[in-house]
Amino acid sequence: SQKIEQNSEALNIQEGKTATLTCNYTNYSPAYLQWYRQDPGRGPVFLLLIRENEKEKRKERLKVTFDTTLKQSLFHITASQPADSATYLCALGTGGFKTIFGAGTRLFVKA
Amino acid sequence: DAGVIQSPRHEVTEMGQEVTLRCKPISGHDYLFWYRQTMMRGLELLIYFNNNVPIDDSGMPEDRFSAKMPNASFSTLKIQPSEPRDSAVYFCASSLSWGRLRNEQFFGPGTRLTVL
Numbered sequence: 001s002q003k004i005e006q007n008s009e010a011l012n013i014q015e016g017k018t019a020t021l022t023c024n025y026t027n028y029s030p031a032y033l034q035w036y037r038q039d040p041g042r043g044p045v046f047l048l049l050i051r052e053n054e055k056e057k058r059k060e061r062l063k064v065t066f067d068t069t070l071k072q073s074l075f076h077i078t079a080s081q082p083a084d085s086a087t088y089l090c091a092l093g094t095g096g097f098k099t100i101f102g103a104g105t106r107l108f109v110k111a
Numbered sequence: 112d113a114g115v116i117q118s119p120r121h122e123v124t125e126m127g128q129e130v131t132l133r134c135k136p137i138s139g140h141d142y143l144f145w146y147r148q149t150m151m152r153g154l155e156l157l158i159y160f161n162n163n164v165p166i167d168d169s170g171m172p173e174d175r176f177s178a179k180m181p182n183a184s185f186s187t188l189k190i191q192p193s194e195p196r197d198s199a200v201y202f203c204a205s206s207l208s209w210g211r212l213r214n215e216q217f218f219g220p221g222t223r224l225t226v227l
Contacts, residue, residue: 032214043115043202043218044154089154093214097142097206098167101154 002027002100006090010106019077021105023090026071028100030092033066033073038087038104047088048075080109115219117203123225129191132222135184136205144216145178145188146202154202160186161208193226200224 005024013019023033032051036044050057050066050073057064063076077084087104094100116135124130136143144159158168163180171178175194180186190197200223204216 034214034216036216043204043221044216046215046217049214091216097159097161097208097214099144099156099216101146101156103153 004028004090004092004100004102006088006102007105008103010108012108012110013080015081015109015111017080019080019084019107019109021075021088021090021107023073023075023102024071025092028071028092028094030094032093033064034091034093034099035062035064035073035075036089036091036101038089044089049093077107080107082109082111085109115203115205115217117201117219117222119222120220121223121225123227124193125227126194127192128226129189130193130197130224130226132188132201132203132224134186134188134203134219136186136203137217138184139207140205140217141183141208142206143180143186144204144206145186146204147199148202148221149199157188190224193224195226198224198226 003026034049035047038044048057048064050064061078065074085108087106089104090102092100118133141162145157146154148154157170158178160180178188200221202218202221204218206216207213
């Protein structure tokens, strides 16, 4: 069956450290993969998109990798700050613009 | 642009009543998505449109749910009759199919629906 798995447990890290979040999938062949941030009571906010022919993408303190052989994406936040505390969702873009979201990982950055 | 606009922001209704959720996508976007989010099931895609035409409604849970997009600037999601298990936050999102920003989805603030 098709599955998208993100760390189900919350991730707690110290300010200044690098946070690494994982997204694994099975039985999908995504054309692209996206990462979103969601704060309580708000809609998801787009962060990064990486296409199937790309290995890595960066945006300021954010970095995402995409390994279609391992069927995995890693999302890194370097020099993390308390303001980075939120839930992070990965989403697979399949054929025809259909988007499937993972359950999300909660990140807590302690000062 | 004001972003994706949804109304109402909160809706409380009684079981059996009809509920209509509204969405105005970002001007110029040609894709519109309706999602439902619950603690148990996460963010689920219900239906999406391209140029006002429904493309995939396989996520619509039952015949009680229907969605329309009469023009490029307006869409509705209707539940009739509503049931307590429909209680969730419903999000609308829009995106472009072309250009540098293609596939990036912009979400509205959501409608929190409570069915008593």
